[in-house]
Amino acid sequence: MRILMIEDNESVSEMMKIFFMNEKWDVEFKNDGKEGLDAFLENPKSWDIITLDLNLPSMDGIAICQEIRKVSRDVPIIMLSARDSESDQVIGLELGADDYVTKPFSPLTLIARIKALYRRSERVEVMEEAPRLHKTYDVETNHVKMNISTREAYVDGQLIEGLTLKEFDLLLTLAGKPKQVFSREQLLELVWDYQYYGDERTVDAHIKKLRKKMETIGPSIIHTVWGIGYKFDDSGVVEE
Known part of the structure; x- marks a missing residue:
């Protein structure tokens, strides 16, 4: 595994x-935000995981996360921060981080x-490389169709744009x-593949x-x- 750790705390x-x-x-290891981003951009496909501190010199973690997601939707990002406010965590996750560690x-x-993130990304690669056996969709409901091989999901026949790996x-x-x-x-264990640590805000x-x-x-x-949590149900939705 090849990891890029952008962290200013020695x-x-x-x-x-x-x-x-x-x-x-x-x-x-990179202790400067801009240098960390440059290291990623030199060869984006070479990194398996990125750990990203929120507070960095020259460029903060939020801005770096945004720039990384412009280039790669799928590279797993774990955001690290000494700040424990709910807004910081939510912002980081909404901008594309896969996990947040305080x-x-x-x-x-x-x-x-x-x-956990690496195992998940490996399974995705295996599924994408597996033969399709003439199967167009892996999941089909009244309104949603999903293709694991292409990592595409549709609502009423229209592609959902910009879905990240975790979404x-x-x-x-x-x-x-x-x-x-x-x-x-349950969603933390099934989707993020690790035991519950009490951080429901990720979900x-x-x-x-x-x-x-x-x-x-x-x-x-x-x-x-x-x-309790969440459920998917489109059985009562009527198409206009």
Whole structure:
């Protein structure tokens, strides 16, 4: 695995370097925001994971995340920050980060998050390379069709533009079992592939983004089940 860690705190970098070496991962460290972005842009397809601090000299993590997503929708991004406000986390996730870890954190927790995102991205690559066997869609409901091979999802025949890796997987999980209610903890385990750490805002932020993209072209079909989680149900929606 090749990781780009954009982090200006030298003690954090030195600490993580030890754990990365134990995993035998190839990691490049950048302590300046602009330098980190430049390192990514030199060869965007070479990185498997990016860890991105929110507060950086020359260019902050929010701006870097936006620039990375202009180039790559799929490279997994874990945002790190000493700030623990809900707005910071939601903004980071809404701009395309796949996960958010608050400092101070356990190195083993970060390692687990990285492994989970990497396993997920590997499974996506395998599915995309698998033969289609004349199958056009993997999921078909009244209003939604999804193709895992092409990573495309449609509402009433119209492509949902700009779906990220996690947004697609989240919709695939919900639409694959219409009307089933998923708790936030279940979605964290199924979509993010790690045990529940108490950060439900990761799920909420991605649901918000997914709904926004879907509802620009079709009906509201991802429903909040108050006190529990979310479900997909388009059975009662009538086409106009």
